[in-house]
Amino acid sequence: MKERVLKVSPPAKLVIASRESRLAMWQAEHVRARLATLYPQCHIDILGMTTRGDQILDRTLSKVGGKGLFVKELEVAISEGRADLAVHSLKDVPMELPDGFTLAAILEREDPRDAFVSNDYASLEDLPPGAIVGTSSLRRQALIAARFPHLVIRPLRGNLDTRLGKLDRGEYAGIILAAAGLKRLGVPERIRIAMAPELSLPAPGQGAMAIEIKSGRDDLIALLAPLDHQATSQAVRAERTVSLAFGGSCQIPLAAFATVDGEQMFLRAMVATPDGSRVASAEASGPANAPELLGQHVAEALQGRDAEAILEVCKAEAAVEGSELIPPQ
Numbered sequence: 486m487k488e489r490v491l492k493v494s495p496p497a498k499l500v501i502a503s504r505e506s507r508l509a510m511w512q513a514e515h516v517r518a519r520l521a522t523l524y525p526q527c528h529i530d531i532l533g534m535t536t537r538g539d540q541i542l543d544r545t546l547s548k549v550g551g552k553g554l555f556v557k558e559l560e561v562a563i564s565e566g567r568a569d570l571a572v573h574s575l576k577d578v579p580m581e582l583p584d585g586f587t588l589a590a591i592l593e594r595e596d597p598r599d600a601f602v603s604n605d606y607a608s609l610e611d612l613p614p615g616a617i618v619g620t621s622s623l624r625r626q627a628l629i630a631a632r633f634p635h636l637v638i639r640p641l642r643g644n645l646d647t648r649l650g651k652l653d654r655g656e657y658a659g660i661i662l663a664a665a666g667l668k669r670l671g672v673p674e675r676i677r678i679a680m681a682p683e684l685s686l687p688a689p690g691q692g693a694m695a696i697e698i699k700s701g702r703d704d705l706i707a708l709l710a711p712l713d714h715q716a717t718s719q720a721v722r723a724e725r726t727v728s729l730a731f732g733g734s735c736q737i738p739l740a741a742f743a744t745v746d747g748e749q750m751f752l753r754a755m756v757a758t759p760d761g762s763r764v765a766s767a768e769a770s771g772p773a774n775a776p777e778l779l780g781q782h783v784a785e786a787l788q789g790r791d792a793e794a795i796l797e798v799c800k801a802e803a804a805v806e807g808s809e810l811i812p813p814q
């Protein structure tokens with residue numbers, strides 16, 4: 486590791502593009518601190534930006550064009566030379582990057598689980614019939630509806646602070662958030678229960694951070710290599726392969742979660758209808774150094790297990806709701 490660091494000569498200055506939410510800034514700051522330790526000579530700035538995903542708060546993400554909304558402005562800053570790298574929550578990064586961009590490093594994963602957050606109840610199990618649960622993720626919606634059909638799911642958008650504020654104002658009996666975000670923001674005590682993957686299978690990439698750069702900047706790839714965490718990188722490649730096999734959109738309730746144990750990887754995945762009435766699951770183990778193969782294998786197992794019919798339902802629902810779509814830009 487040390488040898489590699491000595492071989493790279495960092496530029497005098499680096500600029501990290503980040504969204505301005507507290508979580509995004511924490512993540513950018515984390516990357517800056519790690520780079521500053523590796524390259525003390527290099528001056529590192531953070532360029533905070535607002536994205537369309539942050540501005541549009543009144544509609545469910547799957548209806549407003551999906552994940553790309555959180556990364557586009559940051560990519561523009563990179564292509565215009567205003568920033569060298571962008572730090573993202575990997576979960577918000579589209580499965581296929583636009584031409585000219587690449588992920589240079591995937592950082593070690595935080596807690597990948599979904600967390601139940603509430604001021605009055607200890608878990609989803611404790612909620613009375615008709616209680617309102619906040620989430621805008623189709624995956625979380627489908628998983629809750631499948632297990633707790635007596636609960637009412639209402640949309641919940643905004644950054645973590647906004648969402649916690651809505652809970653605290655009494656708009657929901659409980660909400661579901663990523664445990665990783667709450668831990669990074671320094672409020673792990675808000676987690677009433679972190680849900681086991683068996684009960685709430687995480688989204689592809691949940692809990693992992695990614696660093697995006699302009700393709701071809703081999704200088705940056707070498708510089709960022711020490712930040713890449715191999716097991717996380719392998720796991721999320723398998724997870725994202727499953728998502729890509731289903732079109733990579735967030736209009737389908739889809740979960741994929743891989744764990745790496747030495748040379749082996751274990752991947753679980755699920756697709757469902759938004760109302761949770763139909764769920765298809767698949768899992769498999771394989772060599773950790775061939776994550777795309779395992780991802781493809783599990784995606785095919787899903788396809789052989791009612792997933793096609795489930796996709797048809799999702800497409801039909803998306804088409805009905807299509808009138809709410811805003812044009813992409």
Ligand SMILES: NCc1[nH]cc(CCC(=O)O)c1CC(=O)O
Pocket residue numbers: 574575576577661662663665666690691692693694
């Ligand atoms: N789509 C929003 C988003 N993107 C990343 C995180 C949390 C951190 C992570 O999963 O890495 C969140 C909030 C949430 O799901 O509660």
